[in-house]
Amino acid sequence: MKNGDHLFLVDGSGFIFRAFHAIPPLNRKSDGLPVNAVAGFCNMLWKLLTDARDTSVGVTPTHFAVIFDYSSKTFRNGLYDQYKANRTAPPEDLIPQFGLIRHATRAFNLPCIEKEGYEADDLIATYARLAEEAGADVTIISSDKDLMQLVTPKVSMYDSMKDKQITIPDVIEKWGVPPEKMIDLQAMTGDSTDNVPGIPGIGPKTAAQLLEEYGDLDTLLGRAGEIKQQKRREAIIANADMARLSRKLVTLDKHTPLDVPLDELRLDSQDGPRLIAFLKALEFTTLTRRVAAATDTDAEAVEPAYVPVEWGAQAHGPDLDVGEAAGPPPTPQSSTATPPRGDAARAAVPFLSRGRDATPEGLARARAEFFAKAPFDHSSYVTIRDPATLDRWIADARDAGLVGFDTETTSLDAMQAELCGFSLAIADYADDPLGSRIRAAYVPLTHKNGVGDLLGGGLVENQIPLREALSRLKELLEDPSVLKVAQNLKYDYLVMKRHGITMQSYDDTMLMSYVIDAGNGAHGMDSLAERWLGHTPIAYKDVTGTGRSSLTFDFVDIDRATAYAAEDADVTLRLWHVLKPQLAAKGLTRVYERLERPLVPVLAHMEERGITVDRQILSRLSGELAQGAAALEDEIYRLAGETFTIGSPKQLGDILFGKMGFPGGSKTKTGQWSTSASVLEDLAAAGHELPRKIVDWRQLTKLKSTYTDALPGFVHPETKRVHTCFALAATTTGRLSSSDPNLQNIPIRTAEGRKIRTAFVASPGNKLVSADYSQIELRVLAHVADIPQLRQAFADGVDIHAMTASEMFGVPVEGMPSEIRRRAKAINFGIIYGISAFGLANQLSIERSEAGDYIKKYFERFPGIRDYMENTKAFAREHGYVETIFGRRAHYPDIRSSNPSMRAFNERASINAPIQGSAADIIRRAMVKMEPALEAAKLSARMLLQVHDELIFEVEEGEIERAVPVIVSVMENAAMPALSMKVPLKVDARAAHNWDEAH
Numbered sequence: 001m002k003n004g005d006h007l008f009l010v011d012g013s014g015f016i017f018r019a020f021h022a023i024p025p026l027n028r029k030s031d032g033l034p035v036n037a038v039a040g041f042c043n044m045l046w047k048l049l050t051d052a053r054d055t056s057v058g059v060t061p062t063h064f065a066v067i068f069d070y071s072s073k074t075f076r077n078g079l080y081d082q083y084k085a086n087r088t089a090p091p092e093d094l095i096p097q098f099g100l101i102r103h104a105t106r107a108f109n110l111p112c113i114e115k116e117g118y119e120a121d122d123l124i125a126t127y128a129r130l131a132e133e134a135g136a137d138v139t140i141i142s143s144d145k146d147l148m149q150l151v152t153p154k155v156s157m158y159d160s161m162k163d164k165q166i167t168i169p170d171v172i173e174k175w176g177v178p179p180e181k182m183i184d185l186q187a188m189t190g191d192s193t194d195n196v197p198g199i200p201g202i203g204p205k206t207a208a209q210l211l212e213e214y215g216d217l218d219t220l221l222g223r224a225g226e227i228k229q230q231k232r233r234e235a236i237i238a239n240a241d242m243a244r245l246s247r248k249l250v251t252l253d254k255h256t257p258l259d260v261p262l263d264e265l266r267l268d269s270q271d272g273p274r275l276i277a278f279l280k281a282l283e284f285t286t287l288t289r290r291v292a293a294a295t296d297t298d299a300e301a302v303e304p305a306y307v308p309v310e311w312g313a314q315a316h317g318p319d320l321d322v323g324e325a326a327g328p329p330p331t332p333q334s335s336t337a338t339p340p341r342g343d344a345a346r347a348a349v350p351f352l353s354r355g356r357d358a359t360p361e362g363l364a365r366a367r368a369e370f371f372a373k374a375p376f377d378h379s380s381y382v383t384i385r386d387p388a389t390l391d392r393w394i395a396d397a398r399d400a401g402l403v404g405f406d407t408e409t410t411s412l413d414a415m416q417a418e419l420c421g422f423s424l425a426i427a428d429y430a431d432d433p434l435g436s437r438i439r440a441a442y443v444p445l446t447h448k449n450g451v452g453d454l455l456g457g458g459l460v461e462n463q464i465p466l467r468e469a470l471s472r473l474k475e476l477l478e479d480p481s482v483l484k485v486a487q488n489l490k491y492d493y494l495v496m497k498r499h500g501i502t503m504q505s506y507d508d509t510m511l512m513s514y515v516i517d518a519g520n521g522a523h524g525m526d527s528l529a530e531r532w533l534g535h536t537p538i539a540y541k542d543v544t545g546t547g548r549s550s551l552t553f554d555f556v557d558i559d560r561a562t563a564y565a566a567e568d569a570d571v572t573l574r575l576w577h578v579l580k581p582q583l584a585a586k587g588l589t590r591v592y593e594r595l596e597r598p599l600v601p602v603l604a605h606m607e608e609r610g611i612t613v614d615r616q617i618l619s620r621l622s623g624e625l626a627q628g629a630a631a632l633e634d635e636i637y638r639l640a641g642e643t644f645t646i647g648s649p650k651q652l653g654d655i656l657f658g659k660m661g662f663p664g665g666s667k668t669k670t671g672q673w674s675t676s677a678s679v680l681e682d683l684a685a686a687g688h689e690l691p692r693k694i695v696d697w698r699q700l701t702k703l704k705s706t707y708t709d710a711l712p713g714f715v716h717p718e719t720k721r722v723h724t725c726f727a728l729a730a731t732t733t734g735r736l737s738s739s740d741p742n743l744q745n746i747p748i749r750t751a752e753g754r755k756i757r758t759a760f761v762a763s764p765g766n767k768l769v770s771a772d773y774s775q776i777e778l779r780v781l782a783h784v785a786d787i788p789q790l791r792q793a794f795a796d797g798v799d800i801h802a803m804t805a806s807e808m809f810g811v812p813v814e815g816m817p818s819e820i821r822r823r824a825k826a827i828n829f830g831i832i833y834g835i836s837a838f839g840l841a842n843q844l845s846i847e848r849s850e851a852g853d854y855i856k857k858y859f860e861r862f863p864g865i866r867d868y869m870e871n872t873k874a875f876a877r878e879h880g881y882v883e884t885i886f887g888r889r890a891h892y893p894d895i896r897s898s899n900p901s902m903r904a905f906n907e908r909a910s911i912n913a914p915i916q917g918s919a920a921d922i923i924r925r926a927m928v929k930m931e932p933a934l935e936a937a938k939l940s941a942r943m944l945l946q947v948h949d950e951l952i953f954e955v956e957e958g959e960i961e962r963a964v965p966v967i968v969s970v971m972e973n974a975a976m977p978a979l980s981m982k983v984p985l986k987v988d989a990r991a992a993h994n995w996d997e998a999h
Contacts, residue, residue: 001063001262003135008048008061008267009124011142012068012112015041016101018161020094025593028283029480029504034093035282038100039481042279042287045108048141048160049270050294056165057139057158063131063265066105067123068114075117076249083249084194100282103307107278109271111260118256121146125252128155130262139165146186149252151179176208184217187247196246199239201231217247272297277305286398286481364581371574374438376535381566382441383558385462390469393424393441394476400426403476404440404573405484407492408565410552413740414494415607415716415723419466420554421445421561422473425569427577438573440566444558445469460558470499480505485576487525487568490728494604509572511596512579514729515588519881519891523729529571532578537571538564591887595921596728598928602943603726603736605931610721611944611952614994615712617759622708625700625752632697639690646697649675662688685842700752707746707756714741726946732890732909733917734924736946744947748999757996766954769941770998771967771989773949775800776919777832779983784885784914785868786982789861794983801825807861808854827858831865832915834908869911876910884917885979886925922985923949926974933970939963952995960991 001007019040026036045066053060076083090098105112113123124147128138132154140147143159148171151157157166164170171179188207190198202210214220221240227233236243272295279288281304292299384390397403404425409417425440447460476482477496482505486492489508496503513523521527529535543564544551553561583589637643640660644651653673657665662683666674677698683691714722722741730737738744747753762768778800782790793803802813805824811817826843827835835843837852844851859866873895876882881891890913895906927946934941941963945952951971955963971987992998 001131001134001136005062005131005134005136006059007063007127007131007136007138007265008052008065009127009138009140010045010048010064010066011120011124011140011144011147012066012101012105013120014142014144015044015066016068016094016098019044020091020097025093025589026480026505030283034097035100035284037094037097038104038282039284039287041101042104042108042282042284044160045104045110046287046290049108055158055160055163057156059137059139061139061267063136063262064267065111065113065127065260065265067120067127068102068112069120070114070116070118073117074119074122075253076119079248080197080245082195100307104278104282107275107305109268109274111265113260115256115259118253122253122256123258125150125254126256126258127262127265129254134262145175145182146191146250146252148175149179149182149186149250175204177211181211181216183247183251184211184220186250187217187243188220190246191250194249196249197239197242198246199235199243201235206232217243270295273302274305276302278307280304281307284481286479364577364584368578368581371438371577372532372534374574376567376570378563378567380439381562381570382439383562384441384443385464387464387468387472390443390464390472393426394472396439397424397426397476398479398482400428401481402427402483402485402573404438404569404576405477405486405492406565406568406572407495408442408553408561409495410554413723414491414725415498415610415719417495418554419445419495419499420447420552420556421565423565423569425566425573427573438570440570440573442558442562442565443469444561446554447556447558447561448554450555470501474501477501477503483507485509485573487528487572487575490600490604490607490726493600494607497604497608506597506600507576507580508597508600509575509579510729511600512576512583512592515592515596515888516579516582516586517891518729518734518889519732520893525568525571525575528575533571533574535571537567540564586889588887588889591889594928595734595886595888595924599728599924602927602931603728606943606945607723607725609942609944609954610716610719610723611954612721612761612763613711613715614759614761615715617761618708618711618756621752621755621759622704624755625704625708628752629697629700629704632693632700636690636693636697639693646694647701649673652694656683656691660690662691682842685845699747699750703747703752703756707741708759711741711759724945731920732892733913734884734888734890734920735916735948736920736924738947743945754996757999758994760952760995762954762993766956767960767991767993768944768995768998769953769955769960769964769967769989769991770995771951771953771964771971771987772999773919773923773971774986774988776922776949776985777915778828779981779985780885780915780918780922781832781865781868782983783981784918785864787862787864791983794986801828804828804858808857823854827854831855831858832912834869834911872911872914873907876907882910882913884914884921886918886921888917888921890914890917919949922974923951923971926971927951929974930967930970933966934963937962937966939966941967950999952998955991964989964991 016037020037025034026039027033028035049064074083102112114120115123121144124140124142128140128150131138132152136154138155140150140155140157141160142157143161143164143166147157148166151166151168151171153168158164159166168179171177171182175182175185177185185204185207186196186198188199188202188210189204190196210220211217214223221236221243224233224236224240227236270291272291275291275295276288276297276299279291280299280302288299291297384393404423406423408420408422410420411417421442421444423440423442425438428437428439444460444463445466447463449458449460477484478501484503484506486506486508488510489503489506493503493506509528510523510525513528517523521531526537526539529537541550543556543560544553556564583592633646636646640655642655644655646652650672652675653665656662656675657673663686664679664682666679668674677695680691680695680698684695711722716723722743724738724743725740727737727739736744746756748757760768778790779794781787782794789803789807790800792798793800799813799821801821801824802816804827805811805816805820806813808824808827809820811820823844826840830840830843835855837848837855840846840855841848841851872882876892876895880893880895881889883889890910892906892910892913894902895910897903897906923946927943930943930951939955939959939962941953941955941959943951943953951967953963953967968987968989972985975981975985990998
C-alpha cells in the first residue's frame with residue numbers, strides 16, 4: 001500500500017450478529033435453511049461496496065477485507081481462563097450461517113480472513129497499523145468500543161447502520177477520553193460481555209475522571225491511596241492486579257502474524273456471475289437483480305452455485321470451537337418471514353443516540369413503546385390514483401423492507417370476494433431509528449358510482465386499472481426481501497392468490513396476538529388496537545352502514561374508504577412493532593414461527609381447493625330426516641298428550657316441568673323453564689322417554705337445517721365445490737375451527753350424522769383418503785404424565801381400553817365383557833376432560849357413588865395422572881396459563897376466580913388444554929410438513945380438510961398405494977425431531993369414494 005490508498009476493514013463477526021439479531025427469521029424457501037444473517041450480511045456488504053463514496057466516509061476503498069473470529073478460544077484464555085466464559089452457544093439457526101457468510105465473502109471477491117488463536121480485532125489492529133505505516137488511510141467498519149483504541153488521524157471507524165464516521169473527537173465525546181486512553185478506561189470498567197473483570201464499582205464516567213486526574217492506569221494504581229472516596233479507594237487498591245490483567249485482555253495485538261499480506265487486500269472488481277450464482281443459490285432475488293444490473297450480467301443465464309452447508313467443524317463462529325459438534329441441523333421451518341431491508345435493516349441495530357438501550361432488543365422495545373403511544377393522524381393518509389405514485393410507494397416499501405398491507409373487498413368469503421382496493425403502510429426509518437412516522441395510503445381499484453348495484457353508474461374515475469395495479473403489486477408481494485405485515489393474513493393471502501399473486505415473506509399480527517394471549521381476549525384488529533395502542537379504529541359499519549341500507553365496500557366514497565383502509569394498514573404495522581418484541585421476550589417466537597405462520601399458506605390452499613358434495617345425496621337425506629322428524633313429532637305429541645311447538649323453549653318447558661312435573665327443572669333469568677341440551681340429556685339418561693324423543697328430534701332437525709338443507713347453498717358457483725374457512729385463532733388450546741360451513745361438527749356417533757359424510761365425495765378419477773390419529777390425546781397424556789403402564793401398552797400396540805379395564809378391575813383382556821371395556825373407555829377419555837363422578841354416572845347410567853369409586857380406583861392404579869392434574873392446576877393458578885409440549889400457552893385467568901363454579905371450570909379446562917393443545921400442535925406440524933413431503937414424492941395428492949385429529953386428502957386412484965404411506969409417515973413423525981415422544985403416534989388411513997367410507 002502507499003500514500004493515497006484507503007483500506008476498509010470490516011468487522012465480519014460484528015456484521016454477523018448485527019444482521020442475525022436485527023432481522024426476523026428468514027428461511028430458504030426450497031428447504032427451510034435459515035439465512036437471515038446471510039441476507040443481512042450480503043445487503044450490508046453490497047451497500048458498503050457500492051455506496052461508500054456517498055456515505056459520511058466519502059471515499060471509495062482501494063483495499064478491502066472482511067475479518068472474522070476463528071473461535072472463542074484465543075491467547076487471552078491463557079492469560080485468564082474465565083475470559084468470555086459466560087458466552088452462551090450461538091442460536092441453533094445461526095450456526096449453519098457462519099460458514100455460509102464466509103462463502104458469501106468469497107463470492108463478493110473479497111479476502112475472507114481469520115486466524116486460529118487470535119480475535120478478529122487483533123487482525124484488524126495489525127492491518128490498520130501496517131496500512132498507516134505505509135501512508136494509507138484506514139476505515140474500520142464497526143462501532144465496537146473495543147476497536148476505538150485504534151482510532152488515529154489516519155484510522156477512523158464507520159458505523160454503517162447510522163452512517164456515522166467515528167473519529168478522535170467522537171471517541172472523546174462518547175467516552176470522555178482520547179483513543180489512546182481507551183485501553184486504560186476499559187481495563188478499569190471491565191466488560192461483562194467478554195467477562196473482563198475490571199474494577200468493581202468503576203463505570204465509564206468515573207474511569208474518565210480518574211484518567212483525566214492521574215493521566216494513566218499505572219499512575220492511578222501507584223497513587224490509589226490518595227483517592228478521597230473510601231469505597232473507590234478500597235476497590236482500586238483491592239483490584240489493582242485485576243485491573244492490570246484486564247488491561248492485557250483488552251489490549252489488541254497489533255503484531256498478529258498474518259497469513260494474507262497487506263498488499264493482497266487490493267479491491268478487485270466484482271465477478272458478477274460468481275456472485276449471482278451464490279445469491280441465486282441462497283434465493284436472494286432482490287439483491288440478485290441489483291447485482292445483475294450493476295455488473296451488467298444476465299442473471300437468467302447464471303446457474304445457482306452449489307453452496308455446502310456445514311453443521312460441524314466448519315460451522316464455527318466466535319462462540320463455537322472448531323471441531324466442536326454442533327449437532328444436527330434444526331428442523332427446516334416452513335417460515336417465509338424475511339427481514340426488513342434498506343433503511344429498516346440499517347435502523348434495526350444497536351444505536352446509542354438519546355441514551356436508549358443500545359441493542360437490537362432495546363430498539364425493538366423502544367419502537368414498541370413508541371408505537372403504543374403515538375397518536376394517529378388521519379389527515380396524512382393518501383389516496384393513490386395513478387401508477388407513478390403507486391410505483392414510488394412500492395419502491396419506498398422495498399427500500400424499507402417492511403410494509404403493512406390490507407385488502408378491501410366486497411365479501412368476507414375470500415373465495416368469492418371482489419377486490420375493491422388495497423392499502424399500504426410504511427415506517428420511515430431513515431431519519432429516526434424508531435421509524436417514528438408511519439405513512440399510509442389506499443389504492444382504490446374498482447369503486448363504483450351510485451348507492452347500489454341497481455343504481456350503479458360505472459367505475460369512479462381516476463382509479464388505476466385493476467390489472468395494471470396488480471402487476472405492480474405482484475412484484476412487491478412476491479418479493480421475499482420485503483416483509484409484509486397483515487392482520488388475519490390468510491384472508492388477504494387467498495384473495496391475492498385468486499388474482500395470480502402468491503405472497504412471500506409475511507407476518508400476521510392476529511397470530512402474534514394469539515400466540516401471546518390465547519384465552520386473554522379477542523384477536524381482531526379493533527380489539528388489539530384498543531388493547532395495545534389505546535386507539536379505537538373506524539368501525540366497518542360506520543363506513544358501509546348497517547341493515548338494508550348497508551353498502552358493499554366498492555360503493556363507499558373513496559375519501560371515506562381511504563380513511564378506513566389506510567388506518568387498517570397503519571394500525572397493523574403499529575401492532576407488529578408492539579407484538580413482535582413480546583414474542584421474543586416471552587420465549588414464544590418458535591411457537592409462532594413453527595406452528596402458526598407456516599400454516600397460513602397451507603390452510604389458504606386447502607380452502608381454495610374445497611371439496612365436492614353430491615347434491616342428490618343431500619336432497620335424499622333431507623327427505624329422510626324430514627320423515628324421521630315427523631315420526632318423532634307424532635311420538636312426542638302422543639307422550640305429551642297434546643300438540644305444541646317443540647322448537648319453542650317456553651312451550652316445551654311448560655310441558656315438561658309444568659304439566660308433566662319432570663324432576664330437575666330450573667328457571668332462567670327470564671322466568672322460563674330451562675330446556676337446554678344438558679337438562680334434556682340428564683332426563684333422558686334417567687330413563688324418561690319424552691325427553692329422549694325430544695333430544696332425538698332436535699338432532700334430526702339440526703342435521704337437516706345445518707347440513708342437508710344448507711350445504712347446497714355453500715357450493716361455489718364456479719368451482720362447484722364447498723370451500724370452508726379455517727380459523728387459526730379461534731380456540732384457547734390451538735385447535736382449528738371451521739365455518740361457512742362448519743365441517744368439523746358433523747356428528748359421527750349417530751347413523752344419521754355418518755350418512756351426511758357420504759355426501760362428501762371425490763371428484764372423478766380420485767378417491768378420498770382419511771388419515772386419523774389413533775387415540776392421540778391418550779398418547780399425549782401417557783407422554784406428559786409419564787404413565788409407565790399406558791406407555792408400555794401403546795408401545796406394544798395393546799387395546800388401551802381393555803388394558804385399562806384389566807388394570808382397574810382385575811379382568812383378563814382375553815374374553816373381556818364389552819361393558820367392562822366400555823366403562824374403561826369412558827374413564828380414559830373422561831379423565832382428559834376432568835370428568836366428575838356426576839358426569840361419568842350419566843355417561844354410564846350408573847349411580848354417582850359407583851362412578852366416584854371408578855374414578856378413585858383409576859387414580860389409585862395410575863397415580864401419575866392425578867399428579868399431572870394437580871401439578872397442572874397449581875401451575876395454572878400461579879402463572880395464569882398452561883403450556884403444551886411445544887410451548888404454546890393457553891391462558892385461564894379465571895382459575896383464581898372467587899366464584900367456585902367458574903374456578904372449577906377453569907381448572908378442568910387447564911387440565912385438558914396441555915393434552916388437547918399438544919394434539920392440535922402435532923397435527924399442525926403434520927399439515928405444515930405434508931405438502932413438501934407429497935411434492936418431494938412427486939405425488940399430486942391434495943390436502944382438503946382438517947377435522948381435529950383427521951386429515952382428508954383427494955388422491956388420484958393410481959397414486960393411492962404410494963400416497964398413503966407418505967401421509968401416514970408424515971403424521972406419525974410430525975413431532976420429530978423437535979420433540980422425542982415417549983409414546984409412538986399411530987395413524988389409520990383408508991381410501992374410498994366418500995368421506996364416510998374412508999373414515
